[in-house]
Amino acid sequence: MKNIEFYFKFGGNETFRLFLPMSVVEEFLQCFEMEVVSSDHKEYSVQSFQKASVGIKTKLSSFVNQYSNVRPELNRLNTQVKNLSDNQYFVLLPSEPNGSKLKLYFEIYLDYLNKGYDKEEALILVEKEVSRMWDGKKVLQKYDFYIPRTDKRVVLGNRNKDARCCRFCKKGLSEGVMFTKIAHAIPEALGNKTLILGDECDECNRYFGDEIEPALVQYLDLYRATNGIKGKKGHPKVVFDNCHIQYTENGTFIIVNDETALKKAGDEFTLVLKKQQNISPKKIYKALCKITLSTLHEEDISSLTDTVRWLRFNEFSFATLPKIMIGVTENEFFEEPRITNYIRIEECCDLPFIASELRVGSLIFLYMIPFSDRDVNSFSDDEEYQVFLDVFDSLNRLDGKFLSFVEITEEYNIKERVLNLKKR
Numbered sequence: 001m002k003n004i005e006f007y008f009k010f011g012g013n014e015t016f017r018l019f020l021p022m023s024v025v026e027e028f029l030q031c032f033e034m035e036v037v038s039s040d041h042k043e044y045s046v047q048s049f050q051k052a053s054v055g056i057k058t059k060l061s062s063f064v065n066q067y068s069n070v071r072p073e074l075n076r077l078n079t080q081v082k083n084l085s086d087n088q089y090f091v092l093l094p095s096e097p098n099g100s101k102l103k104l105y106f107e108i109y110l111d112y113l114n115k116g117y118d119k120e121e122a123l124i125l126v127e128k129e130v131s132r133m134w135d136g137k138k139v140l141q142k143y144d145f146y147i148p149r150t151d152k153r154v155v156l157g158n159r160n161k162d163a164r165c166c167r168f169c170k171k172g173l174s175e176g177v178m179f180t181k182i183a184h185a186i187p188e189a190l191g192n193k194t195l196i197l198g199d200e201c202d203e204c205n206r207y208f209g210d211e212i213e214p215a216l217v218q219y220l221d222l223y224r225a226t227n228g229i230k231g232k233k234g235h236p237k238v239v240f241d242n243c244h245i246q247y248t249e250n251g252t253f254i255i256v257n258d259e260t261a262l263k264k265a266g267d268e269f270t271l272v273l274k275k276q277q278n279i280s281p282k283k284i285y286k287a288l289c290k291i292t293l294s295t296l297h298e299e300d301i302s303s304l305t306d307t308v309r310w311l312r313f314n315e316f317s318f319a320t321l322p323k324i325m326i327g328v329t330e331n332e333f334f335e336e337p338r339i340t341n342y343i344r345i346e347e348c349c350d351l352p353f354i355a356s357e358l359r360v361g362s363l364i365f366l367y368m369i370p371f372s373d374r375d376v377n378s379f380s381d382d383e384e385y386q387v388f389l390d391v392f393d394s395l396n397r398l399d400g401k402f403l404s405f406v407e408i409t410e411e412y413n414i415k416e417r418v419l420n421l422k423k424r
């Protein structure tokens with residue numbers, strides 16, 4: 001007898017495929033929001049975006065009770081639906097969406113619905129976001145990509161502590177490491193509350209938290225304070241020698257101790273911020289790569305052994321590294337950071353195996369992961385890097401205010417930063 005396929009998507013990467021004999025399909029669909037278009041031709045119209053209401057959960061449970069002896073996999077579906085909070089959205093389709101664009105569409109739409117946007121509002125946002133990403137068609141021809149969900153708390157990697165192996169030092173409980181601390185996959189100071197990495201031991205967590213992540217967080221200090229990116233303790237206060245900046249709900253708040261710090265010209269003010277600060281582009285780059293390593297699927301990390309040794313144990317520190325690209329968008333603002341990981345589809349090409357795009361507020365960081373076994377080039381010379389940029393061309397077309405590149409050099413010291421302010 002012919003089996004009919006159903007495809008479920010629960011946000012993030014959780015999907016479920018089900019095959020049911022035609023004889024029970026109508027009864028199965030009755031569990032969900034659907035209409036019978038023509039019963040003699042067996043035509044149904046089923047909503048693609050379903051709400052896990054109490055009604056649906058109850059009807060599905062009783063269907064599963066009846067048929068799970070012949071289709072044991074129904075129990076798994078039942079558990080997944082039961083685990084959704086009441087009225088959380090999920091996707092129900094007659095088959096797996098064909099192609100990256102459609103998958104992207106469902107993924108982002110679901111995320112917006114579950115964040116509380118209504119369908120029309122979400123549709124507008126999704127259209128915009130998908131076309132922005134899809135405009136870089138070249139990327140999607142060459143890369144698969146993955147966006148971890150941010151609509152609920154997610155523990156990436158192994159949930160079971162006993163079976164964990166740290167992604168960075170490769171040790172597990174039996175080798176004496178512990179997994180007692182909560183390891184944020186993206187630093188909490190950048191607004192991440194939901195993405196947690198299970199496979200990071202306490203020792204590696206301490207190393208990254210003390211040595212690597214502060215570089216990125218400090219690099220973004222001024223941006224975080226002037227744009228209201230909430231960190232661990234709410235809005236950050238950034239202290240300089242001659243002033244401090246604090247974001248309040250009404251906008252930025254600046255207290256200047258030294259009048260000479262503020263220079264006025266017409267409607268424009270320039271604020272000279274004084275503080276001895278060390279900036280290490282190498283560490284900023286490492287902090288970005290750490291985010292990628294924390295959010296990739298396990299199987300994609302296998303080609304990154306050298307990357308991990310560079311990141312965690314400072315090996316290959318002599319190597320020249322590719323640049324980071326930073327852009328600003330005018331019409332998109334992410335209150336929680338969002339990471340998109342791109343994994344190359346074809347073998348042996350002149351593109352990096354893994355690249356990522358990190359969004360913080362209206363900032364976009366585009367960077368590639370160095371030292372992959374699957375890469376031939378190092379992308380540190382301009383010609384090789386340009387090939388990469390040409391493929392990720394969506395960013396070149398951003399209506400951004402500026403686009404800049406950070407060269408990955410050793411630490412340097414800055415004494416002054418200049419902030420331009422306009423009277424509103």
Ligand SMILES: [Zn+2]
Nearest residue numbers: 166169201204
């Ligand atoms: Zn470790």
